[in-house]
Amino acid sequence: MQLETYISDLLYRYECVTIPEFGSFITHRVSASINETTHTFYPPKKAVSFNEQIQHTDGLLAHYIADLEKIPFEVAAKKIAKRVSTLKLFLLQGKTVTFNNIGELRYNSEGKILFEPTYKLNYLTDAFGLSPFEAPAIIREMHKKKVEQLEQVIPLNITPEKRKSRPYFKYAAVAVIAMTIGGFSASNYYTNKIETYNELAQEEATKQLDTKIQQATFSLNPLPAITLNVTKQSGNYHIIAGAFRVEENCNKTITQLRKAGFNARHIGKNKYGLYQVAYGSYESGKEALKAIREIRKTHNKNAWLLVKKLD
Template sequence: MDTGSFDNRKSLIAREIHTLLWSHNCVIIPGFGGLIGNYSPGNSHPVSHEFNPPSKQIAFNKHLHRDDGLLVQNLAARLQLDFNATRTWLDETVNTIRERLQAGEGFKLKEVGVFRLDVEKNIQFYPETHQQFLPQAYGLYAFRAVPVQRFQRTIPQPEIQVLAPVPVKRLFPGKTLRKKLLRLSPLLLLALLPLFKDQVSFEDASTKLKVNPFPTEKAMVQVMPVKTYFEPVLRKAILAEPSGFSAASARIFIVAGCYSNDETALGRVEYLKAKGFDAAVLDLTPAGLYRVVYGGYDDIELAKSEMEKITKGLNEDAWLLIR
């Protein structure tokens, strides 16, 4: 039977084989051979830098010529013939293919490959290299990587401008600066004084009493060591006269401490008065501190007795001031 010219038959067979190779790894042409699909992983060429995606490589095996019914059934559906009629039609087409191969012609299955006979009359198959039959790699194509030319960027260095030194004008001549420093030194000392403790003892301007200044004849009296200071009489007004003694008559005082401001000194006086002492702010020291005393005494023995009581129970840093 005749269902078209040889070219039409060849085109129909090529289209069916191309479709079947996408979903099958083996398509047999009865009486001719089988086309086998083998998985090929992706690769790259080390010299040409060409990258190939994974694919299904098609090979031909002339020994696979027994009909498995796959190609015949698909052709029968397309030709709308039964199985036997389609098989007869396919056998006639295969005989024509063999005759043309023996005549030295090639047989091409479009988008699949080309069949030819070698010098030993064996069928050789040359597949289409750019055809892709692997569904997982659909849409992937070979590409060549072009090396990127890298250029070294040179950053211009800014020019450094060296400026001539500018002479520094002295604000004060040498002698004038020394004079100003000498004038400022007392002010600096006064500014630093509040950093020290409020209570200051001037041991370098006094002498500690270690013996009784009023000894009796042949009397063995044990005198307790008492911190005692002698100080010249200041010609400054007393800030507050104690109620029980007169600064003009008294010459012996028990000093509670020296303070840098009047508020602290007056607070100390109120505290000592609450303790029962006849306390008062005696005067200002040469350093500008407010001197607070427990009281003033005319008798040294009485002063020492009170001093001993104070140092034992209240203020061990108290000391005697004798004018």
């Protein structure tokens, strides 16, 4: 009789399987884990242990054998008792008893049974089909260096987006229209218009950044100069052309924009440490909306509006 086969079957469904007058195999759930040294992910499982103190039969094993072999319960119980006598004899002789797919049993120097489980089977049915796997470590600093190298060649137009995998790319539009700007008042109509434009810019940037990260989304190819009434370089409405990690790229962009007819300027760093370049700054929301419509139409469709009081 292959006793270990029957025990193995029952371990999938029960937490305790008792061999009368011998001991019990007990399972408990173990959560999924990660080996940080080998970067190996292990699924949840049932860990198996053996307790020789629990020997009182509950009839589970005998009933299962009787049902499978189509024999009376008493006959199944006698078969188990006979196998137990053989197991104890092997252990007294100093031999190791092996239960396939469960583990090995042997006596220690004090005459107690030692159990060494095997890990060939996962008795947790919830984890069926799952197996350990290795994944290489993510070295984020390497990605950062690659981006900086890319920006040396092609300036990146970092617009507001929601990017989870690379936090140093995050650049959100500051659109807090509700705050009070000292000495400045604007009508609710223009405030709502500006907020709408900021939201549209953020949505558009989120869709485009993933597909355009390997190429410049802000291109300063020779284009016909456009004439805008942007003589003022003060105000809290700023049309943003791009943001750059390297200050040299920021300065180059300002020079190119000025050659194209814009009153471009550097408006400082944002909270992510990126240098921001503006096409221009405006005193009123009406002027800013008129200018950004023209810029998006003729020069850079990714331009967006930043509402902020500069220091």
